[in-house]
Amino acid sequence: MPSSTINVGIIGVGLVGKCLLRNLSLDRHTKAFAVVGIANSKRALLQDPSKPISLGEGEEPSGLLSSAPALDPKAFITHLAQLQGPAVLVDCTSSPDLANLYPVALRQGVDVVTPNKKGFSSDLSLWNEVQKAAKESNTLVYHESTVGAGLPVLATLRDLVRTGDEILKVEGVFSGTLSYLFNTFCSPTTTTPPFSQALLKAKELGYTEPDPRDDLDGMDVARKVVIVARSLGLPLSLGDLTVENVVPDVKELREASSPEAFLSALPGHDGHFSKLREAAKAEGKVLRYVGSIDPRSSKGTVSLNAYPSSHPFGALEGSDNMVAFTTRRFPNPLVIQGSGAGDEVTVFGVLADLYRVHDQRCTRSA
């Protein structure tokens, strides 16, 4: 009989990692998963599966880690590998560092689940190494939450690809921040604000990066496009994409020395954005910031486009993500829509991946 419990090690206990740990501490999950290790960037707490780590309401991971020894990521992985039964490394950091160790974990028999985009959208050589390590050691890598948070984007794509569908196009509003920004800037129902004010509102709501130029430059969307493209079998990297930076190419904006300097110079350029909006409006369209992948030409694009309000992208509201798969079987696209940002929906994707691992590791193979 296979084990019925998976040992889980979580590195990164910021908003997502903490939310995950709190979820895994609930009774409903403790039969399937035992948290045997947690770590922040400095310290690591390792435990035996018989005494799993749990985080009660109001408790903080920092409390559990305050007197723990220093983190050694390789030793953390080895701890997981040496335990009896299946084990998963969950990378809840947003740095590229740990990703370099995914192949090490996989080759030691430790499965990997992560919402961290960095490892899958950086060097193609790392992507290839991860796939090779998983294949050769019969281990699993799931990263649903790297695209559209918990929305079933990569799971659906995997099903389409392996069942033999032909993917003709993937298009998506992949950024909750830019979805909110352009849905507000081009709202068909309310008075439309100047661009700088729409951005300020998004910032006030906590939707933007500390420096909003890190959203507006399109690199976050570009990373998701790379991950979707690679999941389709296209060997694309960030440098291969055409990415439209929403910030106009003027020095006082792109090279402003601080977010504050950028935000105070932006109203002077509201006319640039209003012109784009009015041009779209004259054709009955609205602006949306979209990432797309064309498998036939092997091209990935990130750009600000105009869509009629009858188009699914045109009807988007709030900060929703939307991904449309046009395929041989679905010439009218298969569309997935919903919140693509926030701890809770990100953790949904991580938990769904963990249960996928559980399905595969804890079913009797016949």
Place this chain on the structure above:
Amino acid sequence: MPSSTINVGIIGVGLVGKCLLRNLSLDRHTKAFAVVGIANSKRALLQDPSKPISLGEGEEPSGLLSSAPALDPKAFITHLAQLQGPAVLVDCTSSPDLANLYPVALRQGVDVVTPNKKGFSSDLSLWNEVQKAAKESNTLVYHESTVGAGLPVLATLRDLVRTGDEILKVEGVFSGTLSYLFNTFCSPTTTTPPFSQALLKAKELGYTEPDPRDDLDGMDVARKVVIVARSLGLPLSLGDLTVENVVPDVKELREASSPEAFLSALPGHDGHFSKLREAAKAEGKVLRYVGSIDPRSSKGTVSLNAYPSSHPFGALEGSDNMVAFTTRRFPNPLVIQGSGAGDEVTVFGVLADLYRVHDQRCTRSA
């Protein structure tokens, strides 16, 4: 090491079964699956996994079955159970008969995959027996294509439920036929036809049942609502639902002795439908035939409702299905949209389920 190939037996070689068999005959799938049995309602062909059954372009299953022995469903299942390695019974019939044998298959170690709604939407006792048999014998049952064809509706629901989300509401346009009918009848862009003409057009396109009253009575949608409800853990059956029959409650329509008699009487009642359409239109709304499940009150409803065109259901076009999950994590619903009818998309769901079985049976359990 577990097997890497799953033995597959297909009962029912109509449009869906034939399309499935043709897909499984493609090189890309033959490493993962070996078709070791096919059957129509009369005859069954059983094979050894070393000589799997395949169907070339232009070939018909009837040709393969013409001189085969009579079908004995229990013997068919026993054949699957006795082979070396994992085996799946795929029920591609649309009758309730084979469903009674699902527990027999499961208890013999044979997994079940099916697009057939009948077994999962009829007696609750059969549903319970199937779940119990699967649990006790550690076997698998997947039936993604019973709701929304291949759209990832049940897979997403399973992920939401088992990761601990709280489902507040599930609403859907679950019938491609009725989606097309009301999208046409209430089109915001083209001239709207009388109801009887919209129905005739749907019939001409092959979207309706031979007797369109079998679509309009809502029972097909009701079956899908029952399956979604049960997948959520609600013990509902068809008799527990409130189902609105779209056909007005007049004798000459409901009791017309033939589809032709019904269709020729229908234009006399176009006024009834026009009145509904105009009442909706006066509020800026359109009519949609929707199934919904409210887990808190444990109620299921199938009814003709009015939605503003800004609502996702209001913006539907063609014969698309759409399912919206409102949950604690997704107060703004997670929405899945796309074609929910036709052989190709139904087979997509069956193949995706088969690969789910492959994932679980052919991964080394640690």
